[in-house]
Amino acid sequence: MTEYAKTAEGFSCPAPLPSTDRVLLGHGSGGKLSAELIREIFLPAFSNPVLERLDDQAIVDVGGSRLAFTTDSFVVKPLFFPGGDIGSLAVHGTINDLAMGGARPLVMSAAFIIEEGLPMQTLRQVVNSLRRAADRAGVSIVTGDTKVVEKGSADGLFINTSGIGRVRQGVALSADRAEPGDTILLSGSLGDHGIAILAHREGIEFETTIESDSAPLDSMVEALLDTGAAFHCFRDPTRGGLSSTLNEIAAQSGVQIELDDRTIPVREQVRAACEMLGLDPLYVANEGKMVAFVEASGAERALRAMRDHPLGHEAHIIGTVTRRDGPLVTLRTAFGTTRVVDMLAGDQLPRIC
Amino acid sequence: MTEYAKTAEGFSCPAPLPSTDRVLLGHGSGGKLSAELIREIFLPAFSNPVLERLDDQAIVDVGGSRLAFTTDSFVVKPLFFPGGDIGSLAVHGTINDLAMGGARPLVMSAAFIIEEGLPMQTLRQVVNSLRRAADRAGVSIVTGDTKVVEKGSADGLFINTSGIGRVRQGVALSADRAEPGDTILLSGSLGDHGIAILAHREGIEFETTIESDSAPLDSMVEALLDTGAAFHCFRDPTRGGLSSTLNEIAAQSGVQIELDDRTIPVREQVRAACEMLGLDPLYVANEGKMVAFVEASGAERALRAMRDHPLGHEAHIIGTVTRRDGPLVTLRTAFGTTRVVDMLAGDQLPRIC
Numbered sequence: 138m139t140e141y142a143k144t145a146e147g148f149s150c151p152a153p154l155p156s157t158d159r160v161l162l163g164h165g166s167g168g169k170l171s172a173e174l175i176r177e178i179f180l181p182a183f184s185n186p187v188l189e190r191l192d193d194q195a196i197v198d199v200g201g202s203r204l205a206f207t208t209d210s211f212v213v214k215p216l217f218f219p220g221g222d223i224g225s226l227a228v229h230g231t232i233n234d235l236a237m238g239g240a241r242p243l244v245m246s247a248a249f250i251i252e253e254g255l256p257m258q259t260l261r262q263v264v265n266s267l268r269r270a271a272d273r274a275g276v277s278i279v280t281g282d283t284k285v286v287e288k289g290s291a292d293g294l295f296i297n298t299s300g301i302g303r304v305r306q307g308v309a310l311s312a313d314r315a316e317p318g319d320t321i322l323l324s325g326s327l328g329d330h331g332i333a334i335l336a337h338r339e340g341i342e343f344e345t346t347i348e349s350d351s352a353p354l355d356s357m358v359e360a361l362l363d364t365g366a367a368f369h370c371f372r373d374p375t376r377g378g379l380s381s382t383l384n385e386i387a388a389q390s391g392v393q394i395e396l397d398d399r400t401i402p403v404r405e406q407v408r409a410a411c412e413m414l415g416l417d418p419l420y421v422a423n424e425g426k427m428v429a430f431v432e433a434s435g436a437e438r439a440l441r442a443m444r445d446h447p448l449g450h451e452a453h454i455i456g457t458v459t460r461r462d463g464p465l466v467t468l469r470t471a472f473g474t475t476r477v478v479d480m481l482a483g484d485q486l487p488r489i490c
Numbered sequence: 491m492t493e494y495a496k497t498a499e500g501f502s503c504p505a506p507l508p509s510t511d512r513v514l515l516g517h518g519s520g521g522k523l524s525a526e527l528i529r530e531i532f533l534p535a536f537s538n539p540v541l542e543r544l545d546d547q548a549i550v551d552v553g554g555s556r557l558a559f560t561t562d563s564f565v566v567k568p569l570f571f572p573g574g575d576i577g578s579l580a581v582h583g584t585i586n587d588l589a590m591g592g593a594r595p596l597v598m599s600a601a602f603i604i605e606e607g608l609p610m611q612t613l614r615q616v617v618n619s620l621r622r623a624a625d626r627a628g629v630s631i632v633t634g635d636t637k638v639v640e641k642g643s644a645d646g647l648f649i650n651t652s653g654i655g656r657v658r659q660g661v662a663l664s665a666d667r668a669e670p671g672d673t674i675l676l677s678g679s680l681g682d683h684g685i686a687i688l689a690h691r692e693g694i695e696f697e698t699t700i701e702s703d704s705a706p707l708d709s710m711v712e713a714l715l716d717t718g719a720a721f722h723c724f725r726d727p728t729r730g731g732l733s734s735t736l737n738e739i740a741a742q743s744g745v746q747i748e749l750d751d752r753t754i755p756v757r758e759q760v761r762a763a764c765e766m767l768g769l770d771p772l773y774v775a776n777e778g779k780m781v782a783f784v785e786a787s788g789a790e791r792a793l794r795a796m797r798d799h800p801l802g803h804e805a806h807i808i809g810t811v812t813r814r815d816g817p818l819v820t821l822r823t824a825f826g827t828t829r830v831v832d833m834l835a836g837d838q839l840p841r842i843c
Binding site (some may be wrong): 165209255286 | 510511512515516517518520524527528531532534537538540541547548550552553555557559560561562563564565597598599600601602603604605606607608609610611612614617618620621624630631632633634635636637638639640642643644645648652654656666675704719840841843
């Protein structure tokens with residue numbers, strides 16, 4: 138999940154953001170408005186060195202162990218969608234936030250805010266799905282909480298999961314550690330989750346159903362770290378999509394990123410849906426993909442490890458890191474031209490996670 | 491917070507609970523319906539030895555350290571009330587859950603679900619209050635999350651806080667460790683939080699404003715443990731009140747509890763408000779009180795430590811633990827009669843935390 142992400146310093150912003158005295162849907166988008174909210178309200182209040190790392194997980198030392206700690210609330214609509222539901226998504230989201238810090242997930246919490254009148258059967262289905270997802274990842278739900286609010290005061294069911302993991306020895310991954318010369322890997326095709334939710338929600342039908350890619354990435358991270366390649370940063374491009382994730386990393390590391398459009402995998406059907414809906418796959422959320430920044434010498438080894446993993450058959454090298462010399466993220470197109478890839482502005486798809 | 495609380499085995503239940511195929515407000519009350527929901531849906535799904543302890547925090551071993559881990563969502567209505575707000579409450583609730591396990595709070599997460607249209611100024615006020623409460627307790631907010639849902643899909647603002655603490659060496663506190671012969675201490679007067687919220691919400695005015703007792707109990711726990719007395723269980727009587735908390739402990743420990751009504755402190759104004767509203771202070775929520783079960787030999791020492799603490803001046807010994815020989819919890823009244831104190835049935839005060 139993209140959270141507490143710093144606004145990229147110095148990226149081009151063609152139109153000024155709407156200044157507002159009320160919270161807008163776009164403030165939850167993972168894009169520029171989210172960054173503004175974090176910069177103006179959350180960071181000044183909670184200022185501390187761990188939070189200011191602005192990664193998807195906090196790394197804290199406890200009794201000689203390096204622990205990763207993360208939290209995410211899930212408000213996805215609808216609760217059930219092709220490829221998953223709010224229960225499995227809540228597990229995968231938190232596991233992935235831990236894994237992106239190089240941590241092995243250990244335990245999780247699950248807290249439910251339920252709207253009065255929710256069918257028991259719906260709750261049971263979600264809880265069972267959540268349990269199955271946790272079981273598959275070998276993570277126990279060790280603590281929880283339940284609140285019920287009056288009909289009309291919530292939308293069915295919201296879930297918060299928090300998680301604790303243990304960071305692998307010698308591993309130091311962070312959004313501020315990307316370096317010129319790094320190779321950027323992407324573990325698979327873009328946009329499946331966002332398009333699956335949107336299509337299902339709007340009742341749009343395609344020849345075959347587009348399914349969410351929601352999946353736990355912890356075992357892929359293990360396989361990558363086992364290669365011994367020099368990794369600098371892992372991140373799962375969720376809200377705000379790949380473009381927002383890469384803008385954040387480039388800004389925090391003080392580098393520039395050059396992508397090659399020809400190597401970024403997007404399923405034909407997702408591409409068609411995006412064209413129909415006026416969306417750019419680079420901005421659509423994923424829930425089972427990761428980017429890895431690795432020293433060039435280890436890039437081929439890392440790519441093989443990704444492709445050998447069941448969730449990484451479509452992995453590609455999608456770009457490289459250079460010294461800052463212009464916009465944060467640029468994309469070389471199939472036509473040989475170059476365009477700037479900015480952070481998501483406004484709100485593309487509300488409540489996709 | 492009362493969470494995942496087991497239904498008392500064998501307590502008397504005069505009327506059968508309403509069987510329902512939908513979630514009711516009472517399922518979030520911390521009483522019998524909450525226990526039913528946990529027993530029928532959450533426990534079967536998440537079954538594991540840590541969760542089955544059914545305490546307000548999980549204790550897990552990580553790299554040789556005993557960590558306490560807890561989560562709570564806050565849906566209190568209104569967001570601001572005499573004596574606190576959703577921000578300070580969210581910090582105190584999680585700190586207290588950790589403290590009740592004998593853990594020193596280390597780090598916390600804060601996750602916000604915001605209804606579109608919430609005034610920025612409201613969010614800013616809550617976030618600043620949350621920060622001040624965390625600062626006072628010496629706890630850092632190290633990770634967070636923000637989601638925004640459409641107008642009408644939530645009620646202003648919900649907050650989840652999760653926390654990690656380190657359990658003090660040699661300490662083993664749990665709701666299943668109360669023993670016949672234990673003395674029961676209560677750190678102060680009952681009902682302030684629930685009545686403050688209710689009065690404020692319903693616009694009921696008393697001569698002076700009743701304020702919530704919302705406060706962090708970690709330093710009181712430290713002071714108690716420093717006495718070296720043999721403590722068996724700490725618990726903060728939140729949702730469902732003292733009666734539900736004691737029923738849970740009695741059930742889980744397989745013991746019986748005898749209370750002395752004459753020593754249970756209730757402020758005159760809270761008692762008057764309860765009479766007016768038809769409420770029993772034993773069932774009203776508290777957010778800055780604790781009960782301690784201690785071996786009789788250490789009871790006086792423990793009581794002195796409580797009374798020496800700024801939050802414990804009104805502490806009293808309120809009862810004793812005996813062998814199970816009847817109802818789980820009984821109360822000797824000022825008239826010399828004895829009555830059964832059952833768990834909260836139904837929903838007394840929704841959304842008080």
